[in-house]
Amino acid sequence: MISFDQALDTVMQLPFEQREQLIDIIRHRDNESRRREIAKEAREARADFQAGKFKPQPVQEIITELHQSLNEVT
Secondary structure (H helix, E strand, C coil): CCCCHHHHHHHHHHHHHHHHHHHHHHHHHHHHHHHHHHHHHHHHHHHHHHCCCCCCCCCCHHHHHHHHHHHHHH
């Protein structure tokens, strides 16, 4: 396996147009990978919901929790 630096050095030897194509391919694959991950999480959440694993909560409580989780990320 090659190191990250070796990979970068190899990529930088490519012509500009090929580097741009490589970036587009990597972005596309990352986006597709993320979509699959989100879909998997959605299926799991739906299965949990159908299994009754969620308790009812007031909307305001859910919104407050979402705001708190967003503040933790930043």
